[in-house]
Amino acid sequence: GQQLNQSPQSMFIQEGEDVSMNCTSSSIFNTWLWYKQDPGEGPVLLIALYKAGELTSNGRLTAQFGITRKDSFLNISASIPSDVGIYFCAGHAPGNTGKLIFGQGTTLQVKP
Amino acid sequence: NAGVTQTPKFQVLKTGQSMTLQCAQDMNHEYMSWYRQDPGMGLRLIHYSVGAGITDQGEVPNGYNVSRSTTEDFPLRLLSAAPSQTSVYFCASEGQGTYEQYFGPGTRLTVT
Secondary structure: OOOEEEEOOEEEEEOOOOEEEEEEEOOOOOEEEEEEEOOOOOOEEEEEEOOOOOEEEEOOEEEEEOOOOOEEEEEEOOOOHHHOEEEEEEEEOOOOOOOOEEOOOEEEEEEO | OOOEEEEOOEEEEOOOOOEEEEEEEOOOOOEEEEEEEOOOOOEEEEEEEEEOOEEEEOOOOOOEEEOOOOOOEOOEEEOOOOHHHOEEEEEEEEOOOOOOEEEOOOEEEEEO
């Protein structure tokens, strides 16, 4: 089946640093979504992207839908301790409305 | 709105026992899905539904049954639990045309 490769697998950074993570696929996607999961909770939607080349921000978070439709990245600027968690990319392949495919996740730890 | 709700939050089963994980949403979303989350593997789609009376298999459907008799509810049944089904289960819903899935808080299942 289709897979999303998300990297890096984990990051340990200092508070105030910027963070970048990305997701790639061997096939095209119609949407890209970025989620954050806190321990013991369900994933929470951060940003949704709908068009190739789209760049969208949500506070300190910025995400882009790759021009080839096969990749996406998420940037977090000026990280703070509450940014700790697992970040997932996800997407809908063409014709697969209602079926999300997830990356393996990036675990982010922030040192105060 | 309560969003997506799941019960129970925790469950321990013995091998061979059956049970139903409940999921409900009050957002009138057409699409609902079940995922399982295992360490290092992200979320994998078990079954999904694009509307009442319509269900289909995801990536890992074996050992699970679903039905969708109403728009609001999408229960997941384990007919004969196995230790390999120890996992965290998430239900999600998506409004038609929005491509944005919203997740419940999860059910943590242990099969001994």
